[in-house]
Amino acid sequence: SVPPVIRVYPESQAREPGVTASLRCHAEGIPNPQLGWLKNGIDITPKLSKQLTLQANGSEVHISNVRYEDTGAYTCIAKNEAGVDEDISSLFVEDSARKTRKYCLGIGNMFYVFYEDGIKVIQPVECEFQRHIKPSEKLLGFQASFCPKADGDPVQRCVWATAVNVKDKFIYVTQPTLDRVLIVDVQSQKVVQAVSTDPVPVKLHYDKSHDQVWVLSWGNMEKKSPTLQVITQASGSVSHHTIHTQPVGKQFDRVDDFFIPATTLIISHVRFGYILHKDDAMLQKIDLETMSYVKTISLKDYNCIPESLAYTHLGGYLFICCKPDTTGAVLPQLIVDSVTDSVIGYNGDVTGTPHISPDGHYLLSIDDAKGLMRIQSITVRGEIQDAFDIHTNLHISDVAFQPSFTEAHQYNVYCSSSSQTDVLFMELSSGKVKMVKSLKEPIKAGEWPWNSKNRLIKDSGLFGQYLMTPSKESLFILDGRLNKLNCEITEVERGNTVIWVGEA
Template sequence: MSQDNHSKEYLVSIMFSHYDRNNNGNLEREELEQFAENEDLEELCRGCNLGHMISYDDTDGDGKLNVNEFYMAFSKLYKKSLHTQIQLDRSYVGVSVVSLDKSLEVNHISARVGDNVEIKCDVTGTPPPPLMWRRNGADLETLNESEIRVFNDGSLYLTKVQLIHAGNYTCHAVRNQDVVQTHILTIHTIPEVKVTPRFQAKRLKEEASIRCHVAGEPLPRVEWLKNDEALNHDQPDKYNLVGNGTKLVIKNVDYADTGAYMCQASSIGGITRDISSLVVQEQPTPTTENEERRFFSFHNWGILVYEPSTCRPRHEIRSTDVIPGTQEYVCGVQGVPCSWGRAINVANRYVYVSQPDKDRVLVISEIQMVIVDVVPTDKNPVQLWYVPSLDQVWILNWRNEKDIDVKTVQVIEDAAQKKKHRAIRPEPIDAQFDIIQNIYIPEPQASLLIVKNVLVYSRAVLHGFVVIECQEPVTNRPTGQLLLDYLTDTVLAYKPNLLGKPTISPDSRHLVTLDKQDTGVTLVPMV
């Protein structure tokens, strides 16, 4: 009986929404009569018309039916019908007719990365209906994500939002998906600014240049200041701005040009500045060498460390050197070439480099330029990723000399710490470790995408969307690209004819596919 009443409740809700052609929350006589005429309802009952409901059920006498009056009309009808069958089920408390103000159908929300966001659903009814929240069709309550919660009052709560949380969220009554409210969430970030060099000394009449790297969402506006005052750009003989203002060139410097030059980035997320100091004098003070800026190149005979500003070698580690604290060679005895996998920078302190043929990862101190740790791994460690937020290095082991068959994954924790490290395995998937085809760790989030049953050749993340190029596991035949929602894993689109490697531009605003063919490589730009 209760289930039957709920079915009628849903039916009456649909009827009211369907009859209310102007969506003003009331039923006028003209609306009811016009609907009855269009649907030929008079043929069902001679002498009766839907408009007669105004005469019999308009309890407040305003010439129209509101939600409660419409409910009462059908409530009386249900009671008469049920009385002739069995006693009215006391659990039946009425019909919930949902409604939503036209001006509230689309709600725009703006938040900053790291904020907590609460979104209220304005879909109402009498009595209040249970609500459902969705994103790209996925029920948010079933995601089992700690940062996404739906409260008992129907509100949606997002904890410490990131750029991936931007997008559309919809809410509606559980039993009525016709009345839907859409919330468009926009996420912005505090602008990031970094100037180089921090300090420079120039002689009279020389030229000075300052670069300013700016990042943020939305893209910040760049301004230059000198000693906290706006720089006068209307002096082409003195100042030149390059690359949308991200490089400042000061020509023919004199003593008056000495000062603190500030690159200021501003957006809805806030204002950020970074300072570069310029000193003009007859005999410039030599700038101190940045000890942390070193380039590591890996050869079959060992490792060569360069000073990038001069491109001169500073130190070398030979293949026949013995690793400090061990009795192992860097690569082997004389005549044994080195074999390298991938090298990564870890917190500007260490360089991690894999040696697939020796089943290990070497840890090199960037300051001391020596090997400080050796981490044994599974067979053939090839790929390395560093996750700064977790201070972890993830390893993908091929287990074979070629990129075939399944692989294993290991993790090195506290990667930036001065300690003895070891590689551990993460929790198994389906009670197995050796079923991995590939992994992908987007930046800057520390989330993991593990792909099974399909070989992922390459993938990219663009503002909360994951683009995956797929290949058949055995033949390696390309099968197109998938577009996924990063948050819900919902497949949004499949492009079987888009073949190639998806690549994201450095500012994460453009997606380009590299389509490799026999005749060359074709770039397929996409916004």
Template sequence: MPWDFGEDDSLYISKVTTIHMGNYTCHAYGYEELYQTHILQVNVPPVIRVYPETQAQEPGVSASLKCHAEGIPNPRITWLKNGIDIMPKLSKQLTLLANGSELHISSVRYEDTGAYTCIAKNEVGVDEDISSLFIEDSARKTRLSVGNMFYVFSDDGITVLQPNECEIRRHIRPEERIFTSYEEICPRVEGEGTQSCLWASAVNVRDKYIYVTQPKQNRVLIIDTQTQKAIQSLDVDPLPTKLHYDKSHDQVWVLSWGDMRKSSPTLQVIPEASAGEDQHVIRTPFEGVDDFFIPPTNLIINHVRFGFIFNRSKSAVHKIDLETVTHIKTINFKNYSCVPQTMAYTHLGGYFFVQCRRNRSVAVSPQLIIDSVTDAVIGPNSDVSGTPYISPDGRYLVSADEDSGRIKVQALSLRGEIELIYDLQTNIHVSDLTFQPSFTEGNQYYIYATSHLQTDVLFVELSTGKMNVLKNLKDPITSKDWPWSNYNRIMKDSGLFGQYLITPAKDSLFVINGRQNTLRCEVSGIRRGNTVVWVGEV
């Protein structure tokens, strides 16, 4: 246990993290009305990432150096060039954007070559990292990078797209061969005229490999991002429909349905996923798994120990140890007659949010909140219902109710409290939603949301609720053509430092420029491209 009671009835927490923030109330035995509440606020020293670590540019072009910092309270950012503060040097040519998180040089000269140190400070600590800039005559002539690309899996194979120029860098066709086994990437099906592919789910493994499921082939394909080739296929249980990469233990989880009625679902694990060579699959002991949830890591929380699995018929979630792949305990929702459908997690206060399945006898099915420190069900999340999404910094919970089109946004305070900040009525029945870091405000985000049925994409400034719409991004893939999940139109971002997002329509792809909140381009002739992975620096 992470806590103890002292001889004087004090509560001792041995290793405090952000999940412990919140209110602690001590009651007197037999005198319930006598109590005292303590508020525990947890401060976290800054953690930063710079991007890019090094870059070479020709004289006269513009260059950007970015620094993302997280900590509690929010850190302040300063920059040094070769050890000297750049603040006095700021000018039209050298500017700081988004509270210092981007250093922009509008026209680089030879003397701009140097080591730029980003320093993030708050009340409890400091972190720093270096981004190097080299100005060279022929910097542009270096070989084409294979990183910073979207991989789009569609009927016609795999398209590697560079979003900045909207350029297709590589197209892997269905008849291309897998490197080790020499099988075709998408084997021809008898009776079908054209050779086409069917994909369901894909994950990025440390920017080295992409694992992608081929549900009808009962296998997982492994793509090497360095060579942009399929290097291996792994046989898994029938109809693999969902993958998740557990970064903490370097393993890929595979959920298979067994058949289209989901009558014999199984969960398997591929260990040492980033090794990439001679992979194998391990069966887990869990039966009747309808879905599973593994919390994401972020800059502050980089290790996750537990996951959850749920069955469609049971009012409970099962907590599992990711390392040993064993069941630890069952958290029951019988009192709330809640059968879990989706989950989300924030490391601020350590809350899990569970969306319950629609129930004919109940008009609305609210979310439930579980406290991850005690595994206790705290109760409903007031009257909030809908699919829960947590912003990458853990500070906002966005709940999208796809039936009513309502989007409720709650903030998680540094005292572990959950408060509603606004409630948006939209006509968008949300299929998928993601977060795009703001380029004007440090530590702020936009939400981008697609619709199950409509052609519009919604974007909202998260801190203010200011809404806008990108119109006429063509019809989404029909649910009939996308039986694998509720997300028949995904919205894929390009990570912490990326400015592009991608969303597929029925027969094409749209690239959105998140810096300007505008449409960048449409790439036509890509059918059912609803499985997309972003690959950063390779």
């Protein structure tokens, strides 16, 4: 069992009398913790009324028509058999709140969208542009602009592939046609550095545990000489450069992809990553700190060349989607025990690309060829439950998880389509499905060479209400609480690289 870890939102807020205030609490632990609330140190349960209610299994305090006497420190407490954690959300009810509210948005809680005409910083509630960083803007301290004009192109255009958020301080973003990574400073909203990489950098991952950004480059558009590089001290205000990882028997050209498990509230340190080699039935286990290979996990007995991976800390399982074999037959997913590095066997008859919810409790597998999504829950003891199926011809491009607004310890999932104009919404606990329709055509898959996600969908963090998904020429912001479209922002072409920046 693992003691609870808790987060509240917001940490503090000012409200004028008569409006509604909500205070939210998210806790993780094994087993799932029980939640309770105190106001100024006293249990609020006896005080509950029409005006003061608990929602979403007690994870949200909802106060309608706030009064001066609602001002106070609201403590959320999470308990399970392994321990207790608590955090405070403060509410101030005051007349002047209306005047100050406009300016306390700060630089956090924004979507950064990288598109042909530079970078747009967008505040999702009112769908306002906070800033447009144009392609002609100079790199800090240099004469060159950050998206130089290509030969023969009358317009200055940017080409981006992927980006990562580094501690809400910096955004690292690849420019695959310029063989470099740009670093955007969130505080000043400026491009502060360009880091040269191997040719055609296409994928980034921020390894929070060691504060480093991993870069996969293809070498050329035919992916002929792919390499892995690492940028260390990623959140430091230092001059950055890349380091090559140790080659395997001088075979740099074998790296097909890499996978590093994400950190969560309760798993704050990740020690190992995995490298997938072209046409090899194995995983290479890598020590993230020393950037060196530690072990080869053979998948030969199962004839599995790994294509994609997902990891859950519940049971410590890696789920592996294998490439179709030479006859085109599709194998079920393989399960590997990440503690012993041994193959446990097939995941029943479940096929497709695996995705794990942030709390590790749900495995969502998408088999595009069969038009099938399968959802399995995983217990705290690591038991993998039977799947329920959802049939869809949506051709799913990307997946985003969002904590439920109606139930504690639950997640909803949003799926964008690589060819259609709808987004699929699903409640993982019940399997209830809804479509958000008419979100225009995505960029065609053939026009987005960098990865298989030609239509991203991006959530806005642990307490975020909004999601963003780009079409070919505009951006759509969805409201996850109300399950509907919030707004469309037009004239943003090829904005398929999106990052959410929370409050640093």
